[in-house]
Amino acid sequence: MKLLSVKRNIGVYRKTDDGFEYEIPVGLPVEVLKNIVPIRDGDDELYLVYELSADQLDQLLKIVEAVVKADLNTFSYYLECTGIYD
Numbered sequence: 001m002k003l004l005s006v007k008r009n010i011g012v013y014r015k016t017d018d019g020f021e022y023e024i025p026v027g028l029p030v031e032v033l034k035n036i037v038p039i040r041d042g043d044d045e046l047y048l049v050y051e052l053s054a055d056q057l058d059q060l061l062k063i064v065e066a067v068v069k070a071d072l073n074t075f076s077y078y079l080e081c082t083g084i085y086d
Contacts (some may be wrong), residue, residue, distance in 0.1 A: 001085040006045070008033070010052065010060060011080045021075060024066045036060060037079055050079040 010024040026033070030046055036059045037050050052060065057070050057077045070077065 003038075003083050004086050005046075005084045007045070007082045007084060009080055009082075010057070010066075011049075011078045013076045013078070014078055015074060018076075024061070024068060025065065026060060026064055026079070028060075028063060032063070033079070045081075046079070047081050047083075049081075052077040052079055 007065065008028070009024040010026055012021045012023065014021055030044075033046055036056050037046065037052070039046060040048060040050075054070070054072055057072075057081075060066075061068060061070065062078070
């Protein structure tokens with residue numbers, strides 16, 4: 001299989017049971033994301049999952065113009081990456 005593209009989103013999960021609630025598409029270049037989310041060693045393309053802090057989430061939601069009110073008491077937010085393969 002060949003990697004054709006990568007889709008990134010903010011995954012929103014309930015804190016009560018870690019259940020998936022919804023996702024917010026993030027169509028930003030990796031270089032922009034690196035200014036918001038510090039990368040882990042060896043993950044230059046941000047393929048790993050990153051838990052988002054309140055500040056990181058706020059920055060991302062503004063940039064992607066998401067009409068979502070963050071609720072950090074109820075939900076956890078993660079930057080996630082999915083590969084699209086042929």
